[in-house]
Amino acid sequence: xxxxxxxxxxxxxxxxxxxxxxxxxxxxxxxxxxxxxxxxxxxxxxxxxxxxxxxxxxxxxxxxxxxxxxxxxxxxxxxxxxxxxxxxxxxxxxxxxxxxxxxxxxxxxxxxxxxxxxxxxxxxxxxxxxxxxxxxxxxxxxxxxxxxxxxxxxxxxxxxxxxxxxxxxxxxxxxxxxxxxxxxxxxxxxxxxxxxxxxxxxxxxxxxxxxxxxxxxxxxxxxxxxxxxxxxxxxxxxxxxxxxxxxxxxxxxxxxxxxxxxxxxxxxxxxxxxxxxxxxxxxxxxxxxxxxxxxxxxxxxxxxxxxxxxxxxxxxxxxxxxxxxx
Amino acid sequence: xxxxxxxxxxxxxxxxxxxxxxxxxxxxxxxxxxxxxxxxxxxxxxxxxxxxxxxxxxxxxxxxxxxxxxxxxxxxxxxxxxxxxxxxxxxxxxxxxxxxxxxxxxxxxxxxxxxxxxxxxxxxxxxxxxxxxxxxxxxxxxxxxxxxxxxxxxxxxxxxxxxxxxxxxxxxxxxxxxxxxxxxxxxxxxxxxxxxxxxxxxxxxxxxxxxxxxxxxxxxxxxxxxxxxxxxxxxxxxxxxxxxxxxxxxxxxxxxxxxxxxxxxxxxxxxxxxxxxxxxxxxxxxxxxxxxxxxxxxxxxxxxxxx
Numbered sequence: 001x002x003x004x005x006x007x008x009x010x011x012x013x014x015x016x017x018x019x020x021x022x023x024x025x026x027x028x029x030x031x032x033x034x035x036x037x038x039x040x041x042x043x044x045x046x047x048x049x050x051x052x053x054x055x056x057x058x059x060x061x062x063x064x065x066x067x068x069x070x071x072x073x074x075x076x077x078x079x080x081x082x083x084x085x086x087x088x089x090x091x092x093x094x095x096x097x098x099x100x101x102x103x104x105x106x107x108x109x110x111x112x113x114x115x116x117x118x119x120x121x122x123x124x125x126x127x128x129x130x131x132x133x134x135x136x137x138x139x140x141x142x143x144x145x146x147x148x149x150x151x152x153x154x155x156x157x158x159x160x161x162x163x164x165x166x167x168x169x170x171x172x173x174x175x176x177x178x179x180x181x182x183x184x185x186x187x188x189x190x191x192x193x194x195x196x197x198x199x200x201x202x203x204x205x206x207x208x209x210x211x212x213x214x215x216x217x218x219x220x221x222x223x224x225x226x227x228x229x230x231x232x233x234x235x236x237x238x239x240x241x242x243x244x245x246x247x248x249x250x251x252x253x254x255x256x257x258x259x260x261x262x263x264x265x266x267x268x269x270x271x272x273x274x275x276x277x278x279x280x281x282x283x284x285x286x287x288x289x290x291x292x293x294x295x296x297x298x299x300x301x302x303x304x305x306x307x308x309x310x311x312x313x314x315x316x317x318x319x320x321x322x323x324x325x326x
Numbered sequence: 327x328x329x330x331x332x333x334x335x336x337x338x339x340x341x342x343x344x345x346x347x348x349x350x351x352x353x354x355x356x357x358x359x360x361x362x363x364x365x366x367x368x369x370x371x372x373x374x375x376x377x378x379x380x381x382x383x384x385x386x387x388x389x390x391x392x393x394x395x396x397x398x399x400x401x402x403x404x405x406x407x408x409x410x411x412x413x414x415x416x417x418x419x420x421x422x423x424x425x426x427x428x429x430x431x432x433x434x435x436x437x438x439x440x441x442x443x444x445x446x447x448x449x450x451x452x453x454x455x456x457x458x459x460x461x462x463x464x465x466x467x468x469x470x471x472x473x474x475x476x477x478x479x480x481x482x483x484x485x486x487x488x489x490x491x492x493x494x495x496x497x498x499x500x501x502x503x504x505x506x507x508x509x510x511x512x513x514x515x516x517x518x519x520x521x522x523x524x525x526x527x528x529x530x531x532x533x534x535x536x537x538x539x540x541x542x543x544x545x546x547x548x549x550x551x552x553x554x555x556x557x558x559x560x561x562x563x564x565x566x567x568x569x570x571x572x573x574x575x576x577x578x579x580x581x582x583x584x585x586x587x588x589x590x591x592x593x594x595x596x597x598x599x600x601x602x603x604x605x606x607x608x609x610x611x612x613x614x615x616x617x618x619x620x621x622x623x624x625x626x627x628x629x630x631x632x633x
Contacts, residue, residue: 056532059535059536061532061535061536063527065450065451086541090535090538090540090541091538092538093535093536093537093538094536094537094538094539095538098536098537099536101529101532101533101536103529106528106529106530107529107530107532107533108530108533109530109533109534109548109551109552110530110552110627110628110629111551111552111626111627111628112547112548112551120534120537120538120539121537121538124537124538124539124540124543125538155628155629155632157628157629157632158632168533171533171537172536174537
């Protein structure tokens with residue numbers, strides 16, 4: 001187990017709730033995990049399981065006024081972000097702590113040039129040295145956008161999908177952040193471009209030694225660049241494991257299901273395995289384990305109470321009654 | 327870009343021509359005979375015939391239309407029956423008063439509407455938002471003739487703070503401006519609020535915050551620039567129509583010597599050429615404003631500019 005000093009980020013029992021007219025929704029429920037320095041952690045789960053809200057909680061940018069982080073600690077560089085003022089947070093964002101949103105086409109302001117948007121992390125953190133235009137061009141060159149000198153004056157709609165995603169990554173890494181959260185950075189891209197983008201992120205990480213949280217629902221992406229995996233289901237982390245352990249020896253039945261539903265090249269199967277049923281409605285969470293209704297290993301206990309987190313081996317834990325010895 | 331503007335200008339010219347045609351026929355289809363209105367009660371049938379001939383009213387409608395177009399091409403929009411002067415001149419003599427009032431109302435409504443709209447969107451459900459909603463509801467539902475009369479009653483008659491009619495001092499502007507601005511304020515507030523709310527929820531605004539852009543720039547540079555696009559249509563496009571349309575009512579109530587009151591008087595006097603030039607002029611204003619909007623769009627939105 002790594003010590004506190006090696007952690008760049010540690011979430012302790014973070015709960016983020018949305019107060020809606022239909023009722024309260026705990027989008028992120030009692031989530032704890034840590035990210036080491038220089039580590040790439042994959043956060044996987046189905047759509048709507050709370051991955052994006054988790055990342056917005058870390059940025060303290062949960063949509064207001066409906067959403068609120070109601071409890072927990074978010075330790076970034078051993079300082080609790082929950083105690084920071086809005087102005088202190090603004091200084092961290094885009095500088096030490098950064099994020100890339102999932103759809104580059106809507107994440108960029110269509111009315112401002114790419115260069116203008118790329119320059120913002122420099123301008124608003126007083127990092128402009130020499131020519132701002134030159135810095136933006138260097139940044140585009142870094143993410144391998146061809147002809148950066150002319151491209152810097154283009155508008156986002158003149159960029160292709162892959163180039164937009166690169167430009168967005170460039171905005172995220174402008175100030176070499178300590179932590180970069182990438183929210184499904186490859187979802188909007190086709191496979192070849194996605195691979196290039198992932199390779200690029202890996203390269204940049206090698207240069208800057210940033211930590212990355214990669215949010216995705218695609219296990220193949222995780223396998224390509226992550227060192228550790230967090231599996232999220234219905235607002236909770238159900239398993240945390242190093243990448244090799246996760247693929248060889250998944251503990252939580254949900255993780256097992258996820259891995260089995262990935263097609264493997266060269267292995268022919270009648271029908272690809274899938275997890276039957278639907279995730280629970282956020283308004284009506286089951287009392288016990290949230291996965292129990294869909295789990296083929298579920299027994300009586302699973303429907304009664306939520307299972308505690310069990311440490312299986314170093315750095316591998318799961319929240320499942322199967323591993324609770326009484 | 328040049329092609330875009332040229333296309334807009336062609337459409338604008340065609341629209342003005344179409345309106346001119348419709349206006350010409352609609353006024354001549356009316357039952358009242360302008361000659362009868364103009365003549366003094368003791369005029370002879372011979373006088374009536376002379377007058378009819380003088381204005382070319384004895385010829386078939388289609389010939390009258392041909393003459394009308396010929397004259398328009400020379401810049402002659404007919405002679406006012408009432409003043410016996412070119413209709414265009416009559417209109418332009420009264421226009422500065424309307425323009426001044428219109429500009430006053432324009433600045434009041436745009437500044438009030440935008441401020442209220444933006445502040446309401448930035449802090450939904452705050453006191454400003456509630457006030458804005460109340461004002462918008464009132465502005466949308468209260469007709470200006472009623473508001474005008476109530477203003478006169480309250481500030482003019484009961485409190486005696488403001489002059490109730492005429493033009494001269496700055497004080498004379500207060501009530502007509504207020505009366506004229508209420509509806510546009512409501513409209514701009516509602517529109518800019520909803521447009522800003524959408525923009526503030528968007529990913530590019532979240533991305534700007536992620537980059538550490540200060541909130542003021544997030545609101546004004548990222549959100550407002552995007553939100554402004556639909557609002558500009560209303561501000562310029564609808565405005566010409568709104569200003570001139572409500573000018574008719576407001577100028578009549580406050581005895582403002584502008585073209586709104588002129589057209590009411592001319593209408594009652596069956597002074598067709600003046601009413602006609604008024605409608606054509608309003609069309610011209612509205613079409614030109616729309617043309618400006620189209621060009622401003624292209625300036626703001628690079629997606630149009632680069633088409």
